[in-house]
Amino acid sequence: AQSVAQPEDQVNVAEGNPLTVKCTYSVSGNPYLFWYVQYPNRGLQFLLKYITGDNLVKGSYGFEAEFNKSQTSFHLKKPSALVSDSALYFCAVRDVTGGYNKLIFGAGTRLAVHP
Amino acid sequence: DSGVTQTPKHLITATGQRVTLRCSPRSGDLSVYWYQQSLDQGLQFLIQYYNGEERAKGNILERFSAQQFPDLHSELNLSSLELGDSALYFCASSVVQGGQETQYFGPGTRLLVL
Numbered sequence: 165a166q167s168v169a170q171p172e173d174q175v176n177v178a179e180g181n182p183l184t185v186k187c188t189y190s191v192s193g194n195p196y197l198f199w200y201v202q203y204p205n206r207g208l209q210f211l212l213k214y215i216t217g218d219n220l221v222k223g224s225y226g227f228e229a230e231f232n233k234s235q236t237s238f239h240l241k242k243p244s245a246l247v248s249d250s251a252l253y254f255c256a257v258r259d260v261t262g263g264y265n266k267l268i269f270g271a272g273t274r275l276a277v278h279p
Numbered sequence: 280d281s282g283v284t285q286t287p288k289h290l291i292t293a294t295g296q297r298v299t300l301r302c303s304p305r306s307g308d309l310s311v312y313w314y315q316q317s318l319d320q321g322l323q324f325l326i327q328y329y330n331g332e333e334r335a336k337g338n339i340l341e342r343f344s345a346q347q348f349p350d351l352h353s354e355l356n357l358s359s360l361e362l363g364d365s366a367l368y369f370c371a372s373s374v375v376q377g378g379q380e381t382q383y384f385g386p387g388t389r390l391l392v393l
Binding site: 196254265267 | 312321323381383
């Protein structure tokens with residue numbers, strides 16, 4: 165079965181410092197990976213996705229993610245964190261088991277950026 | 280703003296009651312997905328509709344049902360509500376570009392069962 169794991173419940177970063185939110189995956193076949201962000205009292209917003217091609221994927225709000233096949237990881241990164249980046253981040257993998265298409269989400273990582 | 284709308288934003292009801300959550304997908308999107316976000320279960324896929332037909336089922340209880348109408352909006356019906364049904368319910372619609380699909384989520388309906 166397809167799955168993703170986010171090993172950190174919370175990540176704390178000082179504003180201006182680089183941030184990394186970790187995600188590892190377990191899939192059979194080619195992985196289709198996604199990052200979503202959830203701000204307080206808001207819905208999920210799509211950040212970026214990896215399908216094929218370059219291992220470094222650029223997304224919204226200055227975020228990027230690095231796909232690493234050998235380490236089965238898809239970590240979310242940003243060179244310089246902003247306080248407004250504080251939110252809940254979800255990694256997801258597309259599951260096409262049975263010929264159907266749905267997203268399997270990780271447990272989420274809360275990012276706290278402090279001034 | 281993703282373009283996916285959900286109503287109502289908040290819903291407070293009592294155990295044993297029935298509620299209906301509504302979702303309007305982005306213009307042109309044929310697929311609608313429903314997800315439940317709860318503290319203990321995280322984000323879980325419930326059900327998918329494509330152009331009016333049920334396409335996939337996830338961890339959806341028998342007390343829950345959904346449908347997608349000809350205008351492509353969808354409704355999720357939750358009946359015989361229990362305290363544990365309190366959660367945030369998301370709808371997503373998807374677009375296929377270059378053979379690849381991305382799901383865009385609505386703001387969610389927060390359900391509180393008392």
